[in-house]
Amino acid sequence: MKGIIFTEFLAMIENEVGLIELEAGIEEANLPNGGAYTAVGTYDHHELFSLIMVFSKRLNMPPNELVRRFGKAAFGRFAELYGNFFSHANNAFDMLISIESYIHPEVRKLYPDAQVPHFKSTLIDHNTLELIYESPRAMHDLADGLIEGCFEHYKESFTMKKELLTEQGNQVKYIITK
């Protein structure tokens, strides 16, 4: 997993709990590199899961809720950091449809070792989008938050139904209505 995900996650946590608590949590997570990440480095995604478990306990917040919140914040940060990836899409549906065909391929041009999920999108009607998430890393809670952040970014309202297509959560169906 690319270091940018780690650095953004830790920045969000530091914002919430401050530097001292952040460092105590990193120590508790007992990570191989002592929790030092660079945005362009690549790390085992299980290290992120360890950090999520530690800070979920410390913040007294269920892990899926913490990850969803992170996804929402991360979308806003991506919009700041990778502004040129955003010029093609004028609304949330355009953005969501283009993750697979444009956004994540651009991410992989920038970071050839990035491991991104797959999204199959089908416009059911003008107001309804079906999105199928697929990833062996089963990070659909992150996808929930990113989708939320996407609608917030475009100042649009939406409702979403989510269905796990497999028990492990590596295939998830979203029905999104605007």
Ligand code: HEM
């Ligand atoms: C609503 C839009 C988006 C959704 C739902 C989405 C979803 C995800 C998810 C769930 C992951 C975690 C990996 C996995 O599940 O296998 C991921 C990874 C990633 N995404 Fe996206 N994404 C979106 C938009 C973006 C944008 C706009 C950018 C940046 C311009 C971006 C950059 C990345 C990067 C850098 C990774 C990490 C790759 C790695 O760790 O190797 N994504 N995305």
